[in-house]
Amino acid sequence: AQKVTQAQTEISVVEKEDVTLDCVYETRDTTYYLFWYKQPPSGELVFLIRRNSFDEQNEISGRYSWNFQKSTSSFNFTITASQVVDSAVYFCALSEAGQAGTALIFGKGTTLSVSS
Amino acid sequence: NAGVTQTPKFQVLKTGQSMTLQCAQDMNHEYMSWYRQDPGMGLRLIHYSVGAGITDQGEVPNGYNVSRSTTEDFPLRLLSAAPSQTSVYFCASSYSTSLGEDTQYFGPGTRLTVL
Numbered sequence: 296a297q298k299v300t301q302a303q304t305e306i307s308v309v310e311k312e313d314v315t316l317d318c319v320y321e322t323r324d325t326t327y328y329l330f331w332y333k334q335p336p337s338g339e340l341v342f343l344i345r346r347n348s349f350d351e352q353n354e355i356s357g358r359y360s361w362n363f364q365k366s367t368s369s370f371n372f373t374i375t376a377s378q379v380v381d382s383a384v385y386f387c388a389l390s391e392a393g394q395a396g397t398a399l400i401f402g403k404g405t406t407l408s409v410s411s
Numbered sequence: 412n413a414g415v416t417q418t419p420k421f422q423v424l425k426t427g428q429s430m431t432l433q434c435a436q437d438m439n440h441e442y443m444s445w446y447r448q449d450p451g452m453g454l455r456l457i458h459y460s461v462g463a464g465i466t467d468q469g470e471v472p473n474g475y476n477v478s479r480s481t482t483e484d485f486p487l488r489l490l491s492a493a494p495s496q497t498s499v500y501f502c503a504s505s506y507s508t509s510l511g512e513d514t515q516y517f518g519p520g521t522r523l524t525v526l
Binding site for chain 1: 441442443444446451452453454455456459460461469499501505506507513514515516517519520
């Protein structure tokens with residue numbers, strides 16, 4: 296069965312600190328997709344990144360970076376020099392091949408609070 | 412493009428009442444899904460559709476019906492609301508590419524309370 300575990304329920308940091316959000320997944324598929332979504336206090340879900348199982352290259356986008364390691368079934372998300380605007384709930388999600396457009400398995404989310 | 416729209420934004424129902432949550436997208440996306448979000452549970456898939464006239468069940472389908480008569484609309488029906496259906500409901504849409512299914516993009520959500 297597929298499963299996504301975000302062991303960190305809540306994280307609190309002070310502005311400018313770096314923070315890493317952990318995501319561990321389980322799947323028997325050899326082809327799958329991993330995602331991160333952000334849910335700010337306003338409630339909408341904002342897509343951040345998608346990664347295919349055959350692409351282990353790490354990704355950097357501004358202050359955001361993602362570390363995908365198939366050997367440990369992890370897809371961790373790091374925010375460098377955090378800002379108050381980064382305060383949100385972050386969800387990691389997984390889909391099987393052929394279901395990325397319809398069926399995501401979500402972790403329970405990590406609430407990040409960044410104080411000034 | 413308006414993207415994915417959901418109405419209403421908020422709704423309060425009494426136990427046993429019925430209602431329909433509306434979801435529409437103007438991007439000509441083939442795929443649409445409904446999720447519910449409960450505190451500490453993340454999002455869970457209720458129903459999904461891969462095209463007009465085709466729907467299937469997700470992880471938590473009980474108590475909900477869907478239909479997809481057009482590409483644009485994917486309403487979610489609660490036939491007899493129960494307090495356990497108090498939740499935030501998100502609709503999402505996506506499309507297929509030559510590389511497979513694309514990423515899902517979500518509507519703003521509907522917050523439903525069942526008393």
